[in-house]
Amino acid sequence: MNFLLRECEIVGDGGVTASDVRVRDGRIAQIGSSLNAAAGERVVEGGGRLLFPGAIDDQVHFREPGLTHKADIASESRAAAAGGVTSFMEMPNVQPPTLDMQRLEEKRAIAAVHSCVNYAFYLGASNDNLAAIAAADPRRIAGIKIFMGASTGDMLVDDEVVLRRIFEVAPTLIATHCESSPRIRNNLQKAQNLYGANIPAAMHPIIRNAAVCYDSSSLAVSLARETGARLHILHLTTAQEMELFAPGPLDNKHITAEACAHHLLFDESDYVALGMRLKTNPAVKSRADREALHLALAEGRIDVLATDHAPHLPAEKDQPYIQAAAGMPLVEYALPAYLELVADGVLTYAQVATKAAGAVADIFSIRERGYIREGYYADLVLVEKTPAGTPARKAVLSKCGWTPFADYRFRHSVHSTYVNGHLVWNEEEIQERVRGMALEFDR
Template identity: 55%
Template sequence: MSMTDWLITNAELVNEGRRFHADLRVRDGRIEQIGGGLAARGGERVFDAGGRWLLPGMVDDQVHFREPGLTHKADIASESRACVAGGITSFMEMPNTKPPATDRAALEAKYARAAEVSRANYGFYLGATNDNLAEIRALDPKAAPGLKVFMGASTGNMLVDDPATLDAIFRDCPVPIITHCEDTPMITANEEAAKARWGDDIPIAQHPLIRSREACIKSTRLAISLARKHGTRLHVLHISTADECALFEPGPVAGKRITAETCVHFLHFCDADYARLGTLIKCNPAVKTAHDREVITRALAEGRLDVLATDHAPHLATEKSNQYPRAPSGLPLVQYALQCALERVFDGALTLERVVEAAMHAPATLFDVKQRGFLREGFHADLVLVDPQKPHTVTAEEVLSKCSWTPFEGYTFRSSIAATWVNGQLAWNDGRLDDGVRGMRLEFAR
């Protein structure tokens, strides 16, 4: 028996719309058998789940790990450690690093680095610019989960605002297109108006008015219109407004050509939290109203929004403590994302089965991730064991992200992450991390 051979007994499995008590056998890093009353084999390690929830590992389709070029904030090693502590076993990382991953050589360099240090499984997006259409057309569909298009300026300098280029990208891209949708001219005008009134002392409460709902809606409508024109496989990231939810169709993700994602912080925070947390929750797009939060949660419940992710984007606390205009946008989320999502289960706003569908099954399905995201025999054993009876109060000392802070400090989640397996390796167990675990490159069945 190897270190990736396990018999997990007495678990409540949650998978593909079902909750059932069973045992699960892992052999050579893959799920070999699911059933009741499985007998341990000689030398096989037995893990008693104690009736707790056994889920597929979360597949986070949107993270920023800052490597290369911004590793004072974060790096692949530090942030993947935080992932496995939070039950995220696979991530897809954004291209706006320094240098940006806008050509195949830069993309493969990130894969090579992740193979050395990542504790979770990894995929990396190619990034679009106004002048790399040849690279996009030449991209091997198996080399990346998708193409990231910034249709609104955010971190980095990758805004694609040339109409002819956008049209060609949507026409010719060989992989799914994922978009950051905010209209830059509208945001710029709002910023100038705010500066004219407040100078550098713009109140943080103005952030969702500067990065306005109108800017989100206009850009999202443009992306959808281009996708419909060309039949493009489009995935719109981090929906933050009630208005945008109405632009997407409810129902199962399979077969959809246009899908959408929201993030855990849009289920948790609202504009009332700016008074308490200030620039710590400054992000793009902005956290908006309690009504937006309610409608987004309902849209996720009904499958109008398909995927739940993080948009994990760490910055140092010293950077975030700047005045509003100079404080960078983004917050660290991967370590507590699944627990945050489960709060809505305890509230009754989402079912546990729906969280598993949106955070595990749907991203694996829509990005064609090979043999991950489900509890199925033959699939990689990426697993997370959740204790729904053990509350967890967050402290700064336990934060594994390099930035060393979290917007959840002091919050008590009603669940805890008991264990995480990555390809059958026990990466996290009872608050302890195995730094010897390494993830694998995600494969895309295209």
């Protein structure tokens, strides 16, 4: 798709600049002021809207294969496009889990047919697949995912010898879910002693408290420092953990950090309204923890914004505490959720563009994406400012059929999303024929 996008406010690492963008053969061919349309060239009026690089979500669960009753790559990639996400990196805790390259290639093949945005997949770690990890092609995987704590699925790496060896032999970035399973079991037993089978949702951040997170994340940081492994810690939630990360720009960091939309917008007071629907691992915690995450984002201790999109059916969420599934559908409102931090004065537009796109591309060595630059793929999102607030749409695109943002009013909305120069989301409608590409890694 070739076109000239006129009169938009380009959001880049240097700030916001009024400019035009010419797209040719899926890439950004020219950026400049008052560009003239060529003969027969299609012109798209930006109308002064903000133009962001497409967000790259480094943590989603699209549930395919094996769990497609609640989500699949087709449905969730469309939700991603609506949320301004033009590329995703998907997790391995599906059925069967993605523990070898054959399983990973099967998922790539599904995405090639069904995903309307760009894609990559993590290779999972277990106590038994060290050889597969060591032999993995770093150019075909997003990274190595380690569950250093029990969560959804059965992929816990709890053998300390194996864990260290993974850090020693991993051919590329290691991404970790950090929670201490022994502490969780101990806290859960205390809650059961108090409440029996009727544990309230508000106990979740107590059962999975700061110590649960810090014990595990500090261990991951220690292993990365000892082995030299490239470490990226996912979905941080506590003030205490922030001391583990250096402030400032990426530069040569070999330990980086991520925070997710729900931990940045919700806090423990929201369990009253949302109940088990707010149950996620790690847990949404206190307002003080949320404010610490905000500060860490501004300081550069947290490098990446993501969603940890993890859809479950309402029937799977609306259960007693032990049975209630952990995770929420979030990708459909990814960029509007991040931009709430701008509306609240926490971040600038440029910082959101960096943490949602550019820094992700840099950390994962993704080729020619993450920035609005000449020669790069035209992954672009036009965003409208809506100061009065835009409610969540009634028709939920995620297959699970619900959103935790049903009562939220966002102060920015995604007007249109382009993937490799193709319009995939425009004014509340999906263009069904668009297909994304496999992300390429310079490793």
